[in-house]
Amino acid sequence: MKLKVLVGLSALLLSALSLNAQEMSDEEIAERIKPYGSVHVAGAVSADATPAGPRSGKEIYEQACTTCHAAGLLGAPTTQVAAEWQPRLDEKGFDTVWQNAINGINAMPPMGTCMNCSNDDIKAAIEYMIEGI
Numbered sequence: 001m002k003l004k005v006l007v008g009l010s011a012l013l014l015s016a017l018s019l020n021a022q023e024m025s026d027e028e029i030a031e032r033i034k035p036y037g038s039v040h041v042a043g044a045v046s047a048d049a050t051p052a053g054p055r056s057g058k059e060i061y062e063q064a065c066t067t068c069h070a071a072g073l074l075g076a077p078t079t080q081v082a083a084e085w086q087p088r089l090d091e092k093g094f095d096t097v098w099q100n101a102i103n104g105i106n107a108m109p110p111m112g113t114c115m116n117c118s119n120d121d122i123k124a125a126i127e128y129m130i131e132g133i
């Protein structure tokens with residue numbers, strides 16, 4: 001008797017689940033699987049993967065880097081503060097600093113979370129961050 005109820009219940013559950021799956025639109029499914037296609041860092045503004053037209057370093061910076069670099073979050077070198085950038089540039093040279101931004105270093109995520117950025121976009125964003133230094 002008990003078993004019958006259990007079987008009945010799980011059949012009900014199963015049909016409810018499959019109904020649920022059928023009701024999901026393609027959009028909802030895309031939304032659900034989205035996190036697996038992009039690196040997500042809590043608090044960071046993440047850009048989607050749609051290819052974008054040419055952007056200036058400032059635009060890329062404002063879109064992807066400002067969250068951490070405007071205020072030095074997580075130990076990020078603060079934008080246009082020479083005291084925080086100069087030692088890195090002196091020690092490693094621009095190309096290494098650039099490579100580290102592409103590949104990620106410590107709490108700095110690869111590409112600064114800008115998954116639709118090219119390596120040159122990252123370079124332009126760094127050049128904006130060290131402008132005048």
Ligand code: HEC
Nearest residue numbers: 064065068074075076088097100101106107108112125126
């Ligand atoms: C989630 C926060 C975060 C975001 C977003 C972020 N950064 Fe960073 N970044 C960091 C942190 C933290 C460091 C310091 C890493 C270290 O040296 O320990 C850093 C360091 C760097 C460095 C110095 C690397 C070195 O070798 O000294 C560069 C260049 C850089 N970021 C560029 C960028 C660019 C360009 C973007 C946007 C496209 C960006 N970052 C977005 C957190 C972030």
